[in-house]
Amino acid sequence: VKHPLMHKWTLWFTKPPSGKGDNWNDLLKEVITFNSVEEFWGVYNNIAPTSELALKSDYHLFKEGVRPEWEDVQNKHGGKWSYQFKEKRNVPIDELWLHVMLAAIGETLEEEGDGELMGVVVNVRKGFYRIGVWTRTIGKSIPNGGDGDVAGGKGRSTEKGREILMNIGRKFKEVLKLPASEAVEFSGHTDSAHSGSTRAKAKYTV
Numbered sequence: 646v647k648h649p650l651m652h653k654w655t656l657w658f659t660k661p662p663s664g665k666g667d668n669w670n671d672l673l674k675e676v677i678t679f680n681s682v683e684e685f686w687g688v689y690n691n692i693a694p695t696s697e698l699a700l701k702s703d704y705h706l707f708k709e710g711v712r713p714e715w716e717d718v719q720n721k722h723g724g725k726w727s728y729q730f731k732e733k734r735n736v737p738i739d740e741l742w743l744h745v746m747l748a749a750i751g752e753t754l755e756e757e758g759d760g761e762l763m764g765v766v767v768n769v770r771k772g773f774y775r776i777g778v779w780t781r782t783i784g785k786s787i788p789n790g791g792d793g794d795v796a797g798g799k800g801r802s803t804e805k806g807r808e809i810l811m812n813i814g815r816k817f818k819e820v821l822k823l824p825a826s827e828a829v830e831f832s833g834h835t836d837s838a839h840s841g842s843t844r845a846k847a848k849y850t851v
């Protein structure tokens with residue numbers, strides 16, 4: 646008997662660059678798509694744990710049909726909650742990433758009908774691990790069926806949209822078991838793309 650998940654999920658991997666000239670598109674690889682609890686464990690038990698990945702690797706677990714990129718139509722008006730663990734040696738990254746994946750596929754990061762969660766990511770970097778939760782919006786309604794420029798301020802910022810994002814941030818912080826003194830930060834992908842990296846100004850914190 647297979648226990649179905651609410652959505653189909655695709656695991657992606659970013660390979661570390663092997664030399665010069667590797668661009669993002671050469672490095673991002675689709676691994677596998679699954680839609681049951683049993684298949685999830687089958688995949689999980691057969692891939693390298695995050696703690697064993699080389700620097701500049703990422704795992705991305707996204708809803709089927711959404712590429713784990715800012716440019717994807719379903720991400721381009723969105724953003725992400727993220728947290729960096731700087732004590733790499735002391736942090737139980739495999740357990741944390743597992744809990745974040747389970748929260749995503751178990752649909753506990755958002756309320757039913759929110760429709761915000763796109764995927765979750767773990768980055769292995771020189772001085773830190775970073776875990777992120779990508780959302781469809783930045784707390785603004787998306788105009789023109791998704792083609793408008795939300796970052797330009799045309800999207801309407803709604804109290805409800807913002808509250809949905811804050812709830813996802815709070816839930817994410819809970820899954821990571823972070824103390825109240827630590828801040829989890831939200832930033833829009835447009836800011837990330839413009840600054841050339843994810844180190845963009847935070848819009849919200851929890």
Ligand code: M7G
Binds near residue numbers: 713714770841844
């Ligand atoms: P990062 O992994 O988000 O953060 O981005 P880091 O700076 O802490 O490593 C690293 C680099 O990967 C970016 O500067 C981009 O060159 C590339 N990159 C990452 N993402 C998520 C994307 C993306 O969605 N689209 C494109 N085109 N490049 C990306």
